[in-house]
Amino acid sequence: MPLLEVTDLSAGYTIADVLRGVSFTVEQGGITAVLGANGAGKTTLLRAVSGMLRRRGSIRFDGRAIDSMATEDIARLGVAHVPDGRGTFLDLTTEENLRIGAYTRKDRGAVAHDLERVFTYFPRLKERRYQQAGTLSGGEQQMLAVSRALMLRPRLLLLDEPSFGLAPLVVQDIFSIMRAINTEEGVSVLLVEQNAGLALDLADNAYVLETGRVVMSGTTEAVRSDEAVRRAYLGY
């Protein structure tokens, strides 16, 4: 059984639907990438899964229907969302940003342990530990956003364009850590990306979204070798 199973999902902000009849899955321990151009509905897709907007259709997480649950309850089930714009608490310190990620957890000892573990993934954050998060660079804030999500001890990580606006080296860094998190800790990932090359390197399965519909899906090899995808998203 897939960890996340979305069937015939339609969603939007006001009256019009942005997503129309989208279906996809994320396997247990797998990485699924959703590719698409600006305005294809990628961010909307993640927000719909997190219950941040009006949606219709079936969303099942670990066999449980979450399509009418509130955002905070979905998070409490173990779905961590790294949002568009990184969602940093600018006035809080780096450490407070991380602690807030573990807010719902009661196991204090394990939280302290996870904090250290996150610092080994991203030593830069340890240097910035007591600094106001608003003063961190874009890359550091992205590291912070991923780390805050990990502090929830999630089973599913929703990543909204983690490469956005970052220097190539930082992006490589973040992506290799993502892989480590996936293989070492078994966290499943739903990744939404404009940078198709990066996303296909990381993922097992991929879906291509165009104006709110899935136009192609399959294993990453299959999607990568598709003529149209290659031209439109990989540029060769």
Added chain:
Amino acid sequence: MEAFLHQLFSGLASGGIYASLALALVMIYQSTNHINFAQGEMAMFSTYLAWSMINSGMPYWWAFLLTVIVSFVTGIIIERIIIRPVEHAPVLSIITVFVALLVIFNSVAGWVFTYTIKTFPSPFPQQPLFGNRYISSHELGSIGITLLVLVALFLFFRFTPLGLAMRAVAQNPLSSRLVGIRVGWMLALGWGLAAAVGAVAGMLVAPIVYLEPNMMSGVLLYAFAAALVGGIDNPFGAVVGGFMVGVLENLIGAYVIGTELKLTVALVLIVGVLLFKPSGMFGKVFVSRV
């Protein structure tokens, strides 16, 4: 000199009360961007509750404690039942609701407890403490209790997970929901805390201004001035502003314009800050990079 010191201390005492009420205003403003115009009337109503308990023979401190708890719960209930449904309404609708709350509390207090002015006891002795000549026991006690409340709030917001969550919600409600914080309840908790702090301010000011349904109207104006002077989005600023306004009001009242015009000081401060420095002394100086 003696008279001056006396004015200064009594300014600090009332300043502490303004600081508490200003802090209550700021707590709600920070998380919702709304000014609760009914904050003063809620405090007045709490003071009446304390008065009833004391009158029915309850010892002062028990009545004090019970009033704080009841006010806290009432604050939460008001947010859940009255404020929540209009959360996303236009600003004018929300202001209307606040004004309605103000009028309702005021009238209900008048209806239940009558408009007759009542005395409210002070828990502190009549004689000045330590035989000093500058400050009465009640003033000294008020300053003490105010500082106690402020320190407790600071510790709560700074060092507890719940306090951290409330600060997070004030800054970024969306991100807070994504980590599983129940934002609605945090807002309600903020209302509860504001009501509790307001209740303390009411009980401390009542022995000075006497108990009647309109007792807080002046105090609320000073609290507004305090919050604005300090910076409406800054709790620390509200506290500093409160003490400043208290001292200024007393000194200017005593030496410059006379006690009858004291309230004008608050109004001049409000208009002055809004005209010349709308962010106040400690208003948000935000450092951020994109």
